[in-house]
Amino acid sequence: MCIEKLKNEVDQWLYEYFNNKGTYNKKLYEAMAYSVNIGGKRIRPILMLLTYKMYNEDYKDILPAAGALEMIHTYSLIHDDLPAMDNDDLRRGNPTNHKVFGDAAAILAGDGLLNEAFNILFRESLEKGEKWIKAGCLIGNSSGADGMIAGQIVDILGENKTMQEDELVYMHSKKTGELIKTAILSGATLAGAEEKDLTLLKEFGEKLGLAFQIKDDILDVVGDELKLGKTTKKDEIQNKSTFVSVYGLDKCNDMCCKLTEQCIELLNNIERDSSKLKELTLFLLKRDY
Amino acid sequence: MCIEKLKNEVDQWLYEYFNNKGTYNKKLYEAMAYSVNIGGKRIRPILMLLTYKMYNEDYKDILPAAGALEMIHTYSLIHDDLPAMDNDDLRRGNPTNHKVFGDAAAILAGDGLLNEAFNILFRESLEKGEKWIKAGCLIGNSSGADGMIAGQIVDILGENKTMQEDELVYMHSKKTGELIKTAILSGATLAGAEEKDLTLLKEFGEKLGLAFQIKDDILDVVGDELKLGKTTKKDEIQNKSTFVSVYGLDKCNDMCCKLTEQCIELLNNIERDSSKLKELTLFLLKRDY
Numbered sequence: 001m002c003i004e005k006l007k008n009e010v011d012q013w014l015y016e017y018f019n020n021k022g023t024y025n026k027k028l029y030e031a032m033a034y035s036v037n038i039g040g041k042r043i044r045p046i047l048m049l050l051t052y053k054m055y056n057e058d059y060k061d062i063l064p065a066a067g068a069l070e071m072i073h074t075y076s077l078i079h080d081d082l083p084a085m086d087n088d089d090l091r092r093g094n095p096t097n098h099k100v101f102g103d104a105a106a107i108l109a110g111d112g113l114l115n116e117a118f119n120i121l122f123r124e125s126l127e128k129g130e131k132w133i134k135a136g137c138l139i140g141n142s143s144g145a146d147g148m149i150a151g152q153i154v155d156i157l158g159e160n161k162t163m164q165e166d167e168l169v170y171m172h173s174k175k176t177g178e179l180i181k182t183a184i185l186s187g188a189t190l191a192g193a194e195e196k197d198l199t200l201l202k203e204f205g206e207k208l209g210l211a212f213q214i215k216d217d218i219l220d221v222v223g224d225e226l227k228l229g230k231t232t233k234k235d236e237i238q239n240k241s242t243f244v245s246v247y248g249l250d251k252c253n254d255m256c257c258k259l260t261e262q263c264i265e266l267l268n269n270i271e272r273d274s275s276k277l278k279e280l281t282l283f284l285l286k287r288d289y
Numbered sequence: 290m291c292i293e294k295l296k297n298e299v300d301q302w303l304y305e306y307f308n309n310k311g312t313y314n315k316k317l318y319e320a321m322a323y324s325v326n327i328g329g330k331r332i333r334p335i336l337m338l339l340t341y342k343m344y345n346e347d348y349k350d351i352l353p354a355a356g357a358l359e360m361i362h363t364y365s366l367i368h369d370d371l372p373a374m375d376n377d378d379l380r381r382g383n384p385t386n387h388k389v390f391g392d393a394a395a396i397l398a399g400d401g402l403l404n405e406a407f408n409i410l411f412r413e414s415l416e417k418g419e420k421w422i423k424a425g426c427l428i429g430n431s432s433g434a435d436g437m438i439a440g441q442i443v444d445i446l447g448e449n450k451t452m453q454e455d456e457l458v459y460m461h462s463k464k465t466g467e468l469i470k471t472a473i474l475s476g477a478t479l480a481g482a483e484e485k486d487l488t489l490l491k492e493f494g495e496k497l498g499l500a501f502q503i504k505d506d507i508l509d510v511v512g513d514e515l516k517l518g519k520t521t522k523k524d525e526i527q528n529k530s531t532f533v534s535v536y537g538l539d540k541c542n543d544m545c546c547k548l549t550e551q552c553i554e555l556l557n558n559i560e561r562d563s564s565k566l567k568e569l570t571l572f573l574l575k576r577d578y
Contacts, residue, residue, distance in 0.1 A: 103373035
């Protein structure tokens with residue numbers, strides 16, 4: 001099974017989930033569906049599915065969890081793009097949510113997606129029990145006030161000030177790293193992986209998340225706006241501290257390569273077929289979007 | 290046990306929950322705690338606790354659920370008050386969240402509170418099992434895109450247009466009614482109430498929620514800004530349809546009284562001591578804030 005096929009399944013699941021929903025609230029669902037269906041690499045759901053597949057072939061059972069995680073990621077982008085936050089007009093090559101639906105609807109669409117993710121996780125927990133509750137705990141913690149949102153607030157407060165290295169690492173490990181790590185850990189948890197593997201996968205997730213963010217910072221400087229589908233050099237304009245502004249491009253490239261090597265080594269310690277996870281890890285290092 | 294004491298316990302639980310939290314994300318927790326601790330009637334948690342107490346005296350066991358529900362209510366107020374939404378400067382007699390912390394932090398504080406509510410519900414579900422998962426499902430559905438947020442979007446889209454009666458009822462049953470109903474239903478569910486009672490309580494919750502919103506609309510017109518702690522006559526200024534604009538004050542007062550009577554009757558059909566729930570129901574009718 002190739003990664004592209006998994007991506008298509010996630011796309012399809014999300015598309016169907018929001019298709020033709022709503023009555024008087026139709027506009028809300030349209031706004032939610034707009035950002036969800038606009039695409040994206042689907043890295044988090046794919047990471048979850050690939051990790052799960054190392055232990056259990058029936059990956060379709062956890063498509064709702066993968067979809068829920070992508071909804072959380074999408075809501076965070078909608079709110080992040082708002083004029084009151086990063087004020088972005090372009091996302092994934094298209095107008096941002098508030099540019100299409102207005103600020104109020106975009107706020108509500110974000111709220112709706114976050115809420116919907118938890119609805120899915122609770123619904124599945126009621127039917128399928130403890131592993132799902134555990135996944136719900138993991139996902140909720142990673143997206144919450146000590147997770148992704150913690151990274152967002154530090155990011156916002158960090159405008160126009162020079163950040164120390166520990167705060168920068170904190171910000172990124174929260175803002176991007178948490179959901180990446182949790183994609184992997186919740187996939188393994190849903191598959192019932194043993195403690196030893198969970199420990200290795202946690203470390204793998206942390207390093208992959210960090211590499212992912214460093215690469216994002218690199219692409220914000222050297223990347224092609226058309227390929228990335230978003231405005232570049234925003235961090236510089238907003239005078240934000242990034243890995244590149246702190247370490248420079250060369251060191252960032254080195255860090256990225258080193259972290260990727262460590263990721264591969266960690267996967268080698270798991271007695272499962274991790275070839276697809278490795279493939280994705282290497283893709284994330286080499287990507288230009 | 291008087292209702293006032295329950296309110297104090299909810300206040301205390303919420304205060305302690307957010308006390309001294311955060312490191313680099315301290316500002317986020319401050320913003321979350323600000324709106325949570327600023328007070329309010331705590332109607333929803335009290336309704337949950339009183340319903341639970343009809344079946345089980347150990348109401349402290351469900352304080353986390355009551356607190357979670359209040360967090361969801363609070364987040365909805367923070368986002369609702371934003372300049373992009375209702376643009377309110379005053380809430381519960383104090384400056385609104387974005388007036389104190391800025392729009393970006395207010396958006397994140399709202400997101401954080403919604404997320405935290407689900408974290409609590411998942412954590413308790415992991416420890417305490419099925420009743421809590423069911424409560425999580427109920428609460429999530431009532432706050433989500435087919436619940437409270439559905440009401441919000443209809444409210445937003447309804448500015449400067451005359452709403453038909455069915456749409457108005459839809460809006461209010463979603464925007465306010467859903468959380469009120471769910472406070473009651475989830476309290477009963479957590480207590481393990483039987484199906485017959487759940488059916489009666491559902492109807493009670495629907496009628497109480499409707500009465501509550503009609504009363505809110507009345508107070509928006511005739512209420513004292515100081516007592517209410519918020520700007521009045523906003524609906525008129527924003528040219529929004531309300532029960533008062535559609536039915537007039539007299540009919541609204543009649544509707545409120547009739548619904549309250551029906552609520553009391555429904556409670557009379559439950560073979561439990563519902564005296565405190567009745568007391569609260571009558572208070573909600575007579576309140577001037």
